[in-house]
Amino acid sequence: MAETTTQAARPRGFRSAELGWPELHRIPHPPRRLPLLGDVLGADRRTPLQDSLRFARQLGPIYRRKAFNREFVFVWGADLVADLADESRFAKHVGLGVANLRPVAGDGLFTAYNHEPNWQLAHDVLAPGFSREAMEGYHPMMLAVAERLTDHWDRELAAGQAVDVPGDMTKLTLETIARTGFGHDFGSFERSRPHPFVSAMVGTLTYAQRLNSVPFPQLLRRAARRNEDDISYLNRTVDDLVRARRTASGDGDLLDRMLETTHPETGERLSAENVRRQVITFLVAGHETTSGALSFALHYLARHPDIAARARAEVDRVWGGTAVPGYDQVAKLRYVRRVLDESLRLWPTAPAFAREAVRDTELAGVHPMRQGAWTLVLTPMLQRDPAVWGADAERFDPDRFEAKAVRSRPPHTFKPFGTGARACIGRQFALHEATLVLGLLLRRYELRPDPAYRLRVAERLTLMPEGLRLHLERRTPTADVSPAADLDEAPSELRCPVHGAGD
Template structure:
């Protein structure tokens, strides 16, 4: 089957075309109204206003809430609140308090506002499901073995093939005065990698400079989910505007649902049994009765893997390249390690056994995720009413009463900048992750992949891929950043550098 045929989305089901839907999405997926905490008034930034609360301050871009929080949250203590249009949001960033919240016996994952609103597109996929929803446990237990460290051996060559295709494109773009826009190309790479590794599917990502419609469509969906609750809170026009935007987004999302149906239909038509994630979901029983995952849940999981498996990794590698092109001494150490482990041939592929030997490069990835965790937070609620910070870690004598209706968002960028744990926290220093420093740090000081049983299921995949891609690119090219570029970050539930261009010279 040719690429064009593989990518042609299946039509929306005849009984429910997009234009004919009469869905009240506000009833099905009510926007998140806040995070509870009616019993407490917590520290907040100075200058709170009567209607707007702590939001929409002069000089702050409302499309950059994470970066705004990085500025506003400094010095507010281990737990603090933000009020926006009458909605209270509570954030935790103190290491000891976060350690308590990460106790899975007392607390569980709950859905942050943007993640909850994403359910209108992804349903009860692994990332958006509540822990007590049956489909989360079924899919998690079914897919967990496919993301173990040992499973990475099976994905290694797929990652290399995709990276080499990107290098082929960049080779043609190399030369004096020519530059490439880093993040869009890395997004193509990571989308292609997860599609091939998990679903034996190709998007033909390197056949054109255009971004695949899947990416542009779902980026708009994520942006809608990220802002949906805030828009709904606007006086007078908010809920009416959200209703219109929901209908537009669902109609647009039919393209993605058609693509997911086509991926499954292609597999069924081939009659082949692939030992990939899609094969497991289609053929492996989820219980003793022999039942399989429901077809709709299979599509939810495919979409979850495609989105979570490429957005976060492309962002992390982009941030790593940004810092490396501005830290010549660190880049020189990376190059020296690559030459020592891989040899002098800049086109050589690292073997599976060589990847763990690239220890300094792995520390570069770890330090990148410290400064810029591409999924910047996760929300926790207690399983039953409890007190947090009774030892003083909440900054309140006797601690804070917390009910199952209360949510706290662990704000990872501030957690990773606690100066008591991370000296000179804005400095990019991979040696923070030397073994002796790792052992000396509190256990919950570093949380780029979340925590406990709800931590990112694909973290080993992401780390292995990140090291391979950086090794291939840095061994092959000298990268020169465009003069005058200041790091600019876009936020759409994940973080991504934008406008970051580099010149390429073959080594």
Template sequence: MDTTGIPHPPHRLPLLGDLIGVNPRTPIQDSVRTGRELGPIYARKIGKTELVIVSGGELVAELNDERRFAKHVGLGVQNLRSIAGDGLFTAYGSEPNWRLAHDILMPAFTQEAMRGYHPIMVEVARELLEAWDRRGTADVSADMTRLTLETIGRAGFGYRFGSFERDQPHPFVSAMQRALRFSQLSAVMPRLVRRALAGSAAANAADIRLMKDTVDEVIAGRRDGPGERDLLGLMLDRAHPDTGERLDPVNIRNQAITFVVAGHETTSGALSFALYYLTRAPGLLARAQAEVDALWGDGPDPEPAYADIAKLRYVRRVLDEAMRLWPTAPGYTRGAREDTVLGGRYPMRKGDWAIVNLPLLHRDPASWGPDAEVFDPERFAPGAAKKRPAQAYKPFGTGERACIGRQFALHEAVLALGLLLHRYDFAVDESYELKIAESLTLKPEGFRLEVRKRTARKLAPVG
């Protein structure tokens, strides 16, 4: 892309580019700070690679126009292909397996399918509650990761990671976290920096092999068993409704890894941020607890029905607002379908691309007002969305390549957060300041809570 006229950070160096001030552990947060200084579009050069980063609402609305732009697989996402190949998230738009897998898997996210997943989600959430009951403390991000990993494992693949039975993460999880870190750093950082922070290429290859072997074992265990109507069952048993094509074994593995990684990383972060902001705002916490109390009553162990989750409207607003401030998948990349001009002044040739910075887009005062940095779930009250641009909020991506599992993630998150709010009061460490851990996704780092069972509930209906 022609970056003439696009602002860039000061002190650009020969060969190194704009590396001054970039912390390899926090590139997303650095990009937020730089965007605040330079405006709605800026360029950053890392070695020979020049990145164009966009956050202004009007420019993003153009990039989201499917007639002019499409998903671009590059940088960090391209590096993830060593892990997930041509899975839904990492496939090039020209690869036939993307459309084939998308069409085969759509039935896995219908309302009927969601009703089937609901009891599994409740079962896993109860295991989290039991763990917190025993410990009285919560390592929030780690425990939310256990919850969401176990949920996608059981609901999607009939596989138990044993997340709440282990003192240490499942080997798949440890390998995945290292591999994601390696992939992220490989996108823009020099090899010596990557090696110092994420290990060697050989160690990364071993981590990827462990992930693939684990998934292959799960698939092998299901091939000769009874058919199941979960994600893996659809991939193994279902042909494309129009062409009769089936997914090949390698692509089934790639899709399985994609769903395990994407299906838990983002949801766990959203839950963790929601708990952080609620426990820092007693009035908002009380309102959320009043809503779940009104729905589930005074007993300690409610039996959440599938239909209950849609009634937790304020809990949903809390999650939406948490994903606004810290969208756990913090950006996406859009490529020009043909030669075009962005914003009437930035020429783009066919194939040129730009990165949408979601934390900045979601804080754009033009869309969200002068208090855009403030956590306020009322931004998602009924009718509020009509007062802001349609493209101002994109935590699940955009267009036909947006997250296929959005409803799964939201149902799981609202259910889990509702049960936690119904069961516990929370004691916070007032000295804790929010610190963001970055890998493929964003999560609070070092965020812990003391939890105790609630003894009093307000059961008046909530408006």
């Protein structure tokens, strides 16, 4: 059954009749606003995020849009976002598309309201699953799945075929989180079509986004029935996976922690229903965003052969003749990591996060906000703010993440994994996996773009390059085994202790 969000389940301070911005009139909105329709004229419901970026460039660091009877405040200015990061005054807001996912994910880590107790319980139980010791255990499984990808790409290369980058990255990341977290194999690389789990997942994400663009959900009656079928399939798949684990011992992965681990202080366990919700959360969020990040990075590497050559030279130098890179060797690919960070800067695959006031306050000392008032942070615009990133902020340049450049920037200007206590718990997992895969692909292939391709970004709550195909050439890596010099590297804004992270 689909879960409904009751008034009691909503965060304290929620006001259905008003936004909670007493001086809303001071915040600009698009011109030619129409009665009833608001600002939807000329908008494309398939690309609401990119529409919002267009308005952001026109209207400035804070603005508002109205769609039918709903009005939203958007923020992207660096000083405003830095103020929203103050955890004593602001917290995660579950709204828009995220709230629309509650029928499938409920009070899972990503979709839980702040006052729901299962969020903290699940976070405390699962955080050790992303410790260094746990990550070292996942590394061999990541390598095994990456080998399935390269075997597949070798076959495509031999057949003279271009590779489907988003499709293959989705297969890779789904198999990686399924294997490492839940001991399951979806057999993605043995299928000519996406696994039904992926199709159901895309359906639920797309439906959640569409709900934001229609005045009455009743208009989506047929889509709602398909969404219910998709949710039922996701639930059945996860229930079968959990049932199998209860009859057979695991190896201490995330599912074992969900089923067996008690809270270190209270002794509580996750309920069976919450286990299902957490598994769905990890399977969906644990692969959908990483596949997009890898796809954008490969697009930019193919389009910038000089950057690809520099990254490839680093892989050859650091990994040398090592057939199988060890866990510690991945973190030494510092330029490859910069390529990934720069891709996430331009196209953070989770492109927005919402913050709400936990008490009456003023945003940056300018805009009054009542308790419960909320705003949506447009991460791609924050990470393109010319005041922070320069006049060439739209240009792809991994050297923006060179150590000195990172130290020179103010905090809270690079937020692809969200912010605060509810930032992504799996960020280190995603970064290790993506850096490893990029290193392996750069070492094995030359990437050739289709000259006719122009980047198109598909939106389904997350972002993905649409229709991206690359041609490959097999290469022989340089057998230089000399140790790489340690580069002067500032701590990344994303390398925070696991136990300080949340979702």
